[in-house]
Amino acid sequence: MRRFIFIPLLATLIVPGMALAQSAPNPPSTMQGPGGAPPGTPLGAPVAPGHGDHRHMAMDQKMHDRFNAANTTHDGHLTLAQATAADLKPVVKHFAEIDTAKRGYVTFNEVQAWHMDEMAKRLEKKAGELRAAG
Numbered sequence: 001m002r003r004f005i006f007i008p009l010l011a012t013l014i015v016p017g018m019a020l021a022q023s024a025p026n027p028p029s030t031m032q033g034p035g036g037a038p039p040g041t042p043l044g045a046p047v048a049p050g051h052g053d054h055r056h057m058a059m060d061q062k063m064h065d066r067f068n069a070a071n072t073t074h075d076g077h078l079t080l081a082q083a084t085a086a087d088l089k090p091v092v093k094h095f096a097e098i099d100t101a102k103r104g105y106v107t108f109n110e111v112q113a114w115h116m117d118e119m120a121k122r123l124e125k126k127a128g129e130l131r132a133a134g
Contacts, residue, residue: 060112067108077105090115 070086071078083091083106091098091111098106098114 063112063115064108067111076107077103078107078111079105 066086066088067078068074070082070088072082072085078088078091080092080095083095091106094114095106098110100110
């Protein structure tokens with residue numbers, strides 16, 4: 001079950017980058033489907049930037065900026081001391097979970113992957129509650 005939630009979440013990170021690589025922009029649509037997507041887009045399907053995904057990209061950029069600011073050595077490796085000094089509370093609190101290789105540092109991709117796993121857990125719990133409510 002977890003895999004089925006993780007894959008669409010991962011796709012939301014990959015699809016916008018691929019859409020930006022296209023040479024011609026999509027013309028604006030006067031009609032919109034779920035989440036500002038073009039008509040006929042299935043609910044929950046990833047959408048290209050400009051169709052409701054700008055908040056997700058802005059959040060990723062903000063997280064990346066905070067990680068880079070905390071990474072004072074600029075080597076892409078964030079230590080527990082650096083995360084603590086930068087007041088990155090979730091990273092500090094869950095550092096051992098994120099640092100699965102036990103190297104004493106985490107990368108931005110590891111932090112983001114941990115964050116997505118946590119979101120998937122919350123979504124699974126909510127889905128179970130909705131199923132139980134019938």
